[in-house]
Amino acid sequence: MDFGAFKKKIDETFNLDLRSYKETQLHRRINSLMSRHKTADYLTYYRLLVQDPDVFKEFKDYLTINVTEFFRDPAMFRVLEEKVFPELLRNRMVLKIWSAACSNGAEPYSAAMILEELTPGRRHRIEATDIDEKVLQSAANGVYAADLLRNVSQARRAMHFREGNGCFVFSEQLKKRVAFKLHDLLKDPYGKGYDLIICRNVQIYFTRDAQDRINRLFNEALSPGGYLFVGSSETIFNYRELCFDKSYPCFYRKTGGGLSEGGSTIGAVR
Numbered sequence: 001m002d003f004g005a006f007k008k009k010i011d012e013t014f015n016l017d018l019r020s021y022k023e024t025q026l027h028r029r030i031n032s033l034m035s036r037h038k039t040a041d042y043l044t045y046y047r048l049l050v051q052d053p054d055v056f057k058e059f060k061d062y063l064t065i066n067v068t069e070f071f072r073d074p075a076m077f078r079v080l081e082e083k084v085f086p087e088l089l090r091n092r093m094v095l096k097i098w099s100a101a102c103s104n105g106a107e108p109y110s111a112a113m114i115l116e117e118l119t120p121g122r123r124h125r126i127e128a129t130d131i132d133e134k135v136l137q138s139a140a141n142g143v144y145a146a147d148l149l150r151n152v153s154q155a156r157r158a159m160h161f162r163e164g165n166g167c168f169v170f171s172e173q174l175k176k177r178v179a180f181k182l183h184d185l186l187k188d189p190y191g192k193g194y195d196l197i198i199c200r201n202v203q204i205y206f207t208r209d210a211q212d213r214i215n216r217l218f219n220e221a222l223s224p225g226g227y228l229f230v231g232s233s234e235t236i237f238n239y240r241e242l243c244f245d246k247s248y249p250c251f252y253r254k255t256g257g258g259l260s261e262g263g264s265t266i267g268a269v270r
């Protein structure tokens with residue numbers, strides 16, 4: 001079995017689209033897992049993945065790099081706070097937001113803090129999704145090590161966190177504003193009518209074809225005038241072709257007039 005056939009078998013058996021991940025990086029990671037299990041060929045490793053749930057879990061964990069932190073890339077979160085949210089809020093009382101590939105929740109909770117400060121008590125609709133059940137569970141728990149809060153000001157720590165046992169527990173009230181769901185960006189249907197989609201630091205792992213496919217789907221999922229917020233190393237060069245304007249670094253605005261009414265949420269996933 002060659003690497004291509006291995007990826008095909010993984011898709012058929014586990015519904016995981018490895019063909020959309022960049023080949024070199026994926027290859028390196030899988031080869032290192034194979035040597036950890038002393039498996040010399042893809043067929044033996046594939047059989048091991050099928051037989052042993054722990055080996056499969058390790059495989060999936062290895063694939064999903066979960067590195068994140070609150071206000072990752074603070075300058076861009078300042079643009080969100082000072083430019084993008086105020087502009088969106090001029091057109092709409094309640095915003096509909098999707099944090100796609102949200103990891104352990106630090107990203108959607110950062111957006112929730114900013115919105116609570118801009119519009120105290122207002123219940124915006126924030127959906128947050130990831131392919132990895134384990135990170136979604138820790139997002140729901142909302143307990144974080146101090147190093148994930150290095151970009152959180154003392155004022156915000158005091159307002160939105162409770163400190164205990166060397167950890168920081170996120171505000172129960174704001175936690176309830178975010179709905180977490182399992183969702184694979186490469187396989188599952190997308191919702192509609194978002195004012196803002198935050199999808200950062202995951203598309204770098206995907207092939208160019210997959211990136212284009214996802215960005216087109218994001219464009220369809222946004223309301224006219226809605227924003228896509230990407231990672232600093234995820235510049236969309238063909239943004240015009242995908243019907244976006246570039247408003248600020250990392251922010252692409254869907255072209256086509258004012259904001260329309262909100263649509264459906266992300267449907268049932270698997």
Ligand SMILES: C[S@@+](CC[C@H](N)C(=O)[O-])C[C@H]1O[C@@H](n2cnc3c(N)ncnc32)[C@H](O)[C@@H]1O
Pocket residue numbers: 063064065066067068069072100101102103104107129130131132135183184185186199200201202231
């Ligand atoms: C590096 S983290 C980025 C987290 C956050 N967006 C940020 O920028 O801090 C990448 C996340 O993408 C998720 N991921 C990887 N492949 C995915 C897919 N096909 N669909 C949805 N999420 C995926 C991983 O599980 C991981 O939590």
